[in-house]
Amino acid sequence: MSPGSPPAVGAIDLAERRIDFYPTHEIAGFRLRPGKPFPFGATLVPGGVNFSVFSSHAVACTLVLFQKGAAEPLAEIPFPGSFRIGHVWSMMVFDLDCETVEYGFRMDGPFAPGQGHRFDATKILLDPYAKAVGGRDVWGTPPDWSSIFPYRGRLVFEDFDWEDDRPLEIPIEDLIIYELHVRSFTRHPSSGVKHPGTFAALRGKIPYLKELGVNCVELMPIFEFDEFENSRRHPDSGEMLYNYWGYSTVNFFAPKAGFAATGRLGMQVDELKTLVKELHQAGIEVILDVVFNHTAEGNEMGPTISFRGIDNSTYYMLTPEGYYFNFSGCGNTLNCNNPIVRNMVLDCLRYWAAEFHIDGFRFDLAAILGRDPWGAPLANPPLLETLAFDPVLGKCKLIAEAWDAGGLYQVGSFPAFGRWAEWNGKYRDDLRRFLKGDAGMVGALAQRIQGSPDLYGWNGRGPTASINFITCHDGFTLYDQFAYNGKHNEANGESNNDGANDNHSWNCGWEGETSDPGTIALRLRLIRNAWAILLVSHGVPMVLMGDEMGRTQHGNNNTYCHDNELNWLDWGLATKHADLLRFARLMIAFRKAHPVLRSRYHLTNRDYAGSGWADITWHGTEAWNVDWSGHSRALAFLLCGRHARRGTVADESIYVAMNSHWELRSFELPAPPPGTSWHVAVNTGMPSPEDIFAPGTEPRLADQGQFLVQAYGVAILVAR
């Protein structure tokens, strides 16, 4: 790759070269010409690479080239003054070996923190638009802390053969989302797949996901992050603690090399695309959990990796004194409503949608995306509007975690522009409280089951604005939700001070593991209740990896730092809790079999189909009569099958009875539609396999007048 070496891939005989890719300059032995400002980043062009980078406040810029992995630069090429247009430096460099070159920039400019500038020409900076990053190629390999350039931009071929694949565009009301961490899903020795902990290994588990029945995976962060960011030893145990979950982005355009079995070969892009393509072939969408609220650079004490050194005052929200606003709780806040940063976020998401065929995005601490550069919430945040109306993202799911660490809570009021859905934190909390037997929850439960019309009805957003979940990566697993009253986060090395305290959990009378059969049975019933209610609720259900087989974090509700069995899914649980896994699979199948559960529009409580029943009617231990009082713990509802999908399709009517009282309750049944009788689909009070029946095999109920629902039990009947 040095001058005089044989031409590399893409090198073209000068005689064949198009005139607009003809070198015009030579610096440091490299042949160059002025580049094209767009697109930003490094782009392969005939015979060379076009580099383009912008900074509103830098005064000079140098391209620094390395051989892959080399400690010292191969060359430094200052951008000639004539190569800058506006705030953009661009240059075409010819005859590079795209596979072995790594690149960064030096930016020269004022170091004046009070004015927001922190330029440092001694630092070699990662291109914010790099499509791949070298330097952390293999997960967990201890880094060279003395490296002058730890995170290195790399070039990628954008020539993947997608054949006929494109994003699946499954209607959002039909989604069943499965949240997983790429490494945790297959890293455990029990996973039985090659290259555990990687994209390739996840591909090997597609048959499992298909059998479970989910049609969407939501991947916890897969943009390049550094597991060694703030890594430390536990003060007592000496266990290594990492930035394991990865909610701290180094670069927004690059998939994490350490999640790819081929990362050491620099093929993480192809490996991830192959995974997406195969998931699509299995009918499974891919949503990425994206973290645009902050970066891995932290506050002024953190490392200068990229943004800080390239254009600090553009990329970050700064106080008048030049310190970092911390609405993310992670040291800095990305300045998302600065027009330049807004464009970067848009470029990024367009790239993932177009180049990786990603089906949707879940935005971590998304309330931050609605703050102005000084932190004030905006009425019409331009970034959220831009994403909602963007043509490339036109079919992508956009999901907001509608709060941030700065106290802005927007569940029900997130600026949606007709497009945004929300993680419904109220669904999570109300369901947890009802499930554990809190009194006075039936009114709230009725709202949540209908897709939270109290939050999304008045503004016309419909139930699909609500991502319904009871558990997610943050907090207890579903098993721990009913095994622990309090969090047990000592392993995190923060004296149990980290993690949420409002878990609304219940240990069923014993804190942690027990051999008492009654307690175990109750816990497994409560888990089934959660699955059952979640999957008959209007809105979009999301489940957490492993909750279908009783995954435990031993009471730890904040396992962000553990590369060990606290996070790794033990596939042996699929055998240990085979009955629960069967229940989860069949509950998913039940939802898929019944369009009456999956409406894009809120229920009306009216009979507009002329069936004799309103689309939803409410019942209790007495038919047609609900005890809405503060001490009630029982609720039932009836969905009229004639009203499925606004009356456009025929479905069976479904009756659901929920009892969170400590005693069993007899529910008087409303009469089924004429010519039909009630059949039992689900009864969590029964042992497996009578706890659930596959669609079409439900036994007819002997007593059509009433149904006994176990203490802490859920029953689901279908009329046919």
Add this chain to the structure above:
Amino acid sequence: MTIETRVDGDHVVAQLSGDIDGKTAPEVQSRLLAALASGNRLLVDMRQVGYLSSAGLRMLLLLYRQVMAKNGRVVLVGVSEEIRDTMSMTGFINFFTLAETVEAGLAALG
């Protein structure tokens, strides 16, 4: 990298030994394309190839497309397990027919 090609009717047999990466792939590509001028069935003997980089994979895919455009076939012989693994994880493997031995490869070429 050494490249030996022989043409047998409309069969082109190429024996490669060494690493195929960004530096060697262009030469492999031009030599094989030249050999393919007289045939449309390509057997690439890779028993002596220790390393195949991303650029090497793309070169093979380009050859594959050239051959397909001539209604031909491509068979790769003796691909090491590691390379096969990499090809599988990056989605390239679906485009190729693989064989263990040259004889089996020739049979697969038809």
